[in-house]
Amino acid sequence: MNSKEPSFLAENQSVTSLVTQLHNYFHNSYSRDKMARSTLLSKIETAEDKDILEFQKQLRDIDEELVLLGILSDSLSIADRLLHMRSVRRELGPNSGAYKTHHEQPSKVPDQIAG
Numbered sequence: 001m002n003s004k005e006p007s008f009l010a011e012n013q014s015v016t017s018l019v020t021q022l023h024n025y026f027h028n029s030y031s032r033d034k035m036a037r038s039t040l041l042s043k044i045e046t047a048e049d050k051d052i053l054e055f056q057k058q059l060r061d062i063d064e065e066l067v068l069l070g071i072l073s074d075s076l077s078i079a080d081r082l083l084h085m086r087s088v089r090r091e092l093g094p095n096s097g098a099y100k101t102h103h104e105q106p107s108k109v110p111d112q113i114a115g
Contacts, residue, residue: 009102016083016098023076030069037062 009018040062044055082088083098092098 011103012101014099014101019076019079019083023073023080026069026073026076030066030073033062033066033069037066 009015037059040055040059044052044059047055089099
C-alpha cells in the first residue's frame with residue numbers, strides 16, 4: 001500500500017466518523033436482534049409442540065448472532081471513545097489521518113497522444 005489516503009472512506013468522511021458509524025450500526029443491529037429474541041421467546045411460550053423445536057433453533061441462531069454483534073459493538077465503542085478523548089486527539093494531533101476528512105482525489109487522465 002503506497003497511498004496514505006484511506007481509499008475505503010467516503011467523500012468528506014474521516015476514520016473517526018467511520019468508527020462512530022460502524023459502532024452505531026452494530027449497536028443498532030444488536031438492539032434489533034434483542035427485540036427479535038424477545039418476540040421469539042413470546043412465541044415459544046404460546047407455541048404448539050410441533051413448532052417449539054423450530055423456534056428453539058431460531059433462538060439459538062439469534063443468540064449466536066447476538067454474541068458476535070455484542071463483541072463488535074463493544075469493541076467499536078472502545079475505539080469510538082478513545083478517538084474522541086481530548087488526550088488522544090491532542091496526542092495524535094488535528095492533522096492525524098484519524099481525524100482528517102477524506103476528499104476524493106481527482107483521477108489522473110493520461111495526456112492524449114496527438115495522431
